[in-house]
Amino acid sequence: MRIEVNNITKQYGAFRALDNVSLEIPSGELTALLGPSGSGKTTLLRIIAGLESADKGSVLYQDSDVTHRAIRERNVGFVFQHYALFNHMNIYENIAFGLRVRRWKDAEVKKRVVELLKLIQLEGLERRFPSQLSGGQRQRVALARALAPQPQVLLLDEPFGALDAKVRQDLRKWLRHLHDEIGMTSIFVTHDQEEAFEVADRVVVMNKGHIEQVGRPDDVFAQPANAFVMDFLGSVNVFHGRVQNGRVQLGSLEVPYPAYPHDDPRPATAYIRPHEVDVDRQPHGASSLQARVERINRTGSLVKVALLDNERNLPVDVELDHERDKELALTVNDTVYVYPKQIRVFIPENNGSPAVLDEQQGQTVQLTR
Amino acid sequence: MTFKQRSVLPGFGLSLGYTLLYLSLLVLIPLSMLFFKAGALGWEHFWSAVTNPRAVASYKLSLGASLIASLINVVFGLLVAWVLVRYPFPGRSLVDAVVDLPFALPTAVGGIALTTVYAENGWIGHYLAKYGIKSAYSPLGIVIALTFIGLPFVVRTVQPVLQELDVQVEEAASTLGANRWQIFRRVIFPHILPAVLTGFTLAFARAIGEYGSVVFISGNMPMKTEITPLLIITKLEQYDYAGATGIAAVMLILSFGLLLMINGLQYWSAKRYSAA
Numbered sequence: 009m010r011i012e013v014n015n016i017t018k019q020y021g022a023f024r025a026l027d028n029v030s031l032e033i034p035s036g037e038l039t040a041l042l043g044p045s046g047s048g049k050t051t052l053l054r055i056i057a058g059l060e061s062a063d064k065g066s067v068l069y070q071d072s073d074v075t076h077r078a079i080r081e082r083n084v085g086f087v088f089q090h091y092a093l094f095n096h097m098n099i100y101e102n103i104a105f106g107l108r109v110r111r112w113k114d115a116e117v118k119k120r121v122v123e124l125l126k127l128i129q130l131e132g133l134e135r136r137f138p139s140q141l142s143g144g145q146r147q148r149v150a151l152a153r154a155l156a157p158q159p160q161v162l163l164l165d166e167p168f169g170a171l172d173a174k175v176r177q178d179l180r181k182w183l184r185h186l187h188d189e190i191g192m193t194s195i196f197v198t199h200d201q202e203e204a205f206e207v208a209d210r211v212v213v214m215n216k217g218h219i220e221q222v223g224r225p226d227d228v229f230a231q232p233a234n235a236f237v238m239d240f241l242g243s244v245n246v247f248h249g250r251v252q253n254g255r256v257q258l259g260s261l262e263v264p265y266p267a268y269p270h271d272d273p274r275p276a277t278a279y280i281r282p283h284e285v286d287v288d289r290q291p292h293g294a295s296s297l298q299a300r301v302e303r304i305n306r307t308g309s310l311v312k313v314a315l316l317d318n319e320r321n322l323p324v325d326v327e328l329d330h331e332r333d334k335e336l337a338l339t340v341n342d343t344v345y346v347y348p349k350q351i352r353v354f355i356p357e358n359n360g361s362p363a364v365l366d367e368q369q370g371q372t373v374q375l376t377r
Numbered sequence: 378m379t380f381k382q383r384s385v386l387p388g389f390g391l392s393l394g395y396t397l398l399y400l401s402l403l404v405l406i407p408l409s410m411l412f413f414k415a416g417a418l419g420w421e422h423f424w425s426a427v428t429n430p431r432a433v434a435s436y437k438l439s440l441g442a443s444l445i446a447s448l449i450n451v452v453f454g455l456l457v458a459w460v461l462v463r464y465p466f467p468g469r470s471l472v473d474a475v476v477d478l479p480f481a482l483p484t485a486v487g488g489i490a491l492t493t494v495y496a497e498n499g500w501i502g503h504y505l506a507k508y509g510i511k512s513a514y515s516p517l518g519i520v521i522a523l524t525f526i527g528l529p530f531v532v533r534t535v536q537p538v539l540q541e542l543d544v545q546v547e548e549a550a551s552t553l554g555a556n557r558w559q560i561f562r563r564v565i566f567p568h569i570l571p572a573v574l575t576g577f578t579l580a581f582a583r584a585i586g587e588y589g590s591v592v593f594i595s596g597n598m599p600m601k602t603e604i605t606p607l608l609i610i611t612k613l614e615q616y617d618y619a620g621a622t623g624i625a626a627v628m629l630i631l632s633f634g635l636l637l638m639i640n641g642l643q644y645w646s647a648k649r650y651s652a653a
Contacts, residue, residue: 057552058552059548059551059552079548079551079552080551080552080553080554080555080556082552083554084552085552086548086549086552088545088548088549090543090545092543092545092546092548092549093546093549094546094549094550094563094564095568096567096568105550105553105555105563106553106554106555108563109550109553109554109555109556109559109563110554150549153549153553154552154553156553157553157554
């Protein structure tokens with residue numbers, strides 16, 4: 009089922025949780041609403057579910073307007089961060105709840121619950137109570153309970169937020185697998201970009217009640233729409249400098265930026281991802297930053313090197329593959345030269361900026377050695 | 378299997394010993410004296426004392442009025458607790474404090490106040506009198522007094538339990554298609570039932586033992602509005618100590634039996650409705 013959200017605005021006192029948000033969620037896809045806390049992602053999900061009502065705007069399921077339809081008539085499955093299971097009912101009754109209130113016959117209830125217990129791999133535990141299960145098991149029960157009445161859409165509010173790292177990983181994969189199996193339109197809220205990228209077909213990045221970018225994980229990662237998205241997507245080096253006459257100046261590092269050929273200097277922010285950086289022991293040709301090695305962590309699939317820029321004392325994170333690391337044989341306190349392979353430059357929006365600039369934002373500067 | 382379980386808190390022996398001594402000195406020994414005294418009466422006398430029509434009428438009145446009063450308190454106490462927990466409104470903490478007044482007030486003061494208001498010429502009483510309802514000096518008056526003194530029990534036991542019920546649990550129920558009544562019956566009620574039963578028990582126990590407020594409003598007419606505690610006092614004033622203790626013993630056995638029954642019910646509901 010396709011879901012459409014049109015011009016939704018929601019205000020809590022002086023705080024605007026959602027500001028004129030519109031979004032279309034295609035049928036059968038698993039969509040992630042990604043953003044920091046306070047970005048409005050949970051509010052949007054709750055408005056889609058009908059748990060919250062919007063001040064303005066409308067919500068459409070397929071083509072029918074459900075803005076004023078009661079929650080229980082919307083037929084959505086909702087999974088809460090803290091499970092919200094019925095503690096006085098055993099697992100069987102928890103899953104059966106949505107069927108019992110719809111007055112299903114006992115035999116059919118049993119058939120459906122057994123089916124779901126198998127799906128969540130908790131057969132044999134149906135007589136247990138929620139307090140006797142682990143967090144991961146409880147969340148699977150919550151999911152089965154939400155799926156039992158065969159909802160048209162599945163909504164999950166930070167479903168793995170309360171679980172520990174290992175269980176989280178497993179459940180993520182399991183959710184993706186489950187989605188592929190039943191192919192229901194699903195939306196989940198998360199603040200964890202890794203989780204969103206790993207699980208979702210589409211990612212909606214939100215900030216301060218606005219949607220910043222919508223796209224496939226690959227596209228959002230490769231082409232962040234703006235500085236916020238770039239920053240939010242995690243581990244990235246941020247440099248502040250200025251642009252002028254087709255060049256970006258970041259301390260001693262100077263790179264061409266043909267998108268801004270104007271005389272008039274303008275502050276700019278440059279983002280460099282740790283794995284898009286090379287380091288060398290000797291300076292050569294291109295412009296570079298001189299830095300000192302602070303710390304080296306060789307435990308992961310990439311070698312993480314923490315550097316400190318000599319000129320401005322700013323930290324620079326670099327990720328090298330193990331081969332390159334062997335070649336360089338770095339130790340702490342070595343002096344190295346940093347060569348970014350790719351830099352994304354954003355000129356902050358300011359009121360007087362000419363419209364042309366908007367298109368030029370997010371310009372990628374390719375550097376070749 | 379050992380009887381004594383290891384615990385992080387030391388002193389099981391000491392604390393159990395203290396508990397038993399304390400209960401014996403304050404509850405068990407005084408109450409067993411009641412039976413000794415009643416036993417001195419001899420079976421014949423005892424039986425005639427406790428089964429004379431005036432005594433039987435008082436048992437019926439005491440138990441019946443207490444039961445009705447505590448049932449009223451269950452319904453309205455639940456309502457008060459619900460309002461106090463669920464709806465923020467100006468003056469909520471004031472209302473919250475008012476609930477405790479029947480606890481704090483000397484019961485005689487409550488009795489006199491209620492009598493003034495519900496008497497035939499009182500503020501509320503004269504409206505009731507228009508419809509031929511006699512509130513003070515009738516069994517209805519007793520129920521009113523017993524409801525008054527029992528009010529805080531249900532509110533205070535249910536309130537915290539209601540407070541801890543996660544709103545998301547109700548939201549979950551509504552996304553699953555439950556209507557308000559189904560949410561109340563299947564989700565909220567089972568959660569608060571043990572607390573409701575506790576509140577009921579406390580209100581009931583308190584009502585059975587109540588004396589101070591009832592004597593003013595009941596009118597104390599033998600066979601009609603005379604409660605058992607009053608009958609006991611009357612007997613004592615007539616130096617009929619044996620008769621008084623006999624009636625007291627019967628009252629004690631009845632109350633104990635009822636409380637035991639309610640406790641059993643409570644145990645069952647706690648077992649049934651909370652995760653074991």
